Amino acid sequence: MEFKDLDPILHSQLRLAIVSLLISVKEAEFTFIKEKTNATAGNLSVQLNKLKEVEYVEITKQFKYNYPQTLCKITRKGIDAFEQYVNALQSYMRPG
């Protein structure tokens, strides 16, 4: 049985949580991801930047009704990486 390597970027709890959230939506605010992952703002910011560096996530900073807003969106590369990661996980889980 052939085992596929798991993407080290996604194989971390918070980064996987972020990508799993973003895969289900078009875009989400930083505060939404923070609320759903129960992460601290600092840690979330660091992990989001790592995902941005590998171009899995797009981050847009803008103003909404005079308040700063950080929007996060998964990229095509991020979707492909997530799909490969899930396929790899499934190959590990398959019996035999």
Added chain:
Amino acid sequence: MNQQLNERESLALIESMINKAKNNFSESGTLFLVWGFVILICSVLHFVTTCFFDYENGGYVWGLTWLATIFQIFYLRKKVRKQKVKSYSDDIIKYIWITFFVVMVIMVFILIWQKSYISIIPAILVLYGIPTLFTGLLFKFRPLVIGGICCWLLALACTFTHWHFQLLYIGAAGIAAWIIPGIYLRKKFIKENQQYGR
């Protein structure tokens, strides 16, 4: 929350996050209830004033829909302000309802221009059935699917009914496609709020 996971934990985390994103989409039903009651009140008042009091200007009661429109604008602005996440289905629903609104305005204009007043109510009901059914199918929400089909059946019934009674059919559509789905949505919203502590 930076630790490495085993395969089972990874899959469980993915599932839980997807569920958290999914559970975020809930509609309070407020707009459905407001529009449902406004449509019901207008149709009954128009029917009563026309049939029992021979009042020719009973149609002015539909001016109440402007109040509902103003409420909707403020309500949606407030909702957008609070919105932290945007889903793909939000966009689809938004565009289909905008399309419905534009088509309805054009259709009503054409029918008034051609003096086909008797066709206005069935045309509105046929058109309203489309986004209602589509929204119900997209969100797998049966009351809206049934509401959409009811609109089409009521439109067909209009063909065989005197114009005065068509007014009551609009009210019936208000109950089937707005009020009943609105009550279900409200109950679901309250239940989810308690469950997820929103």
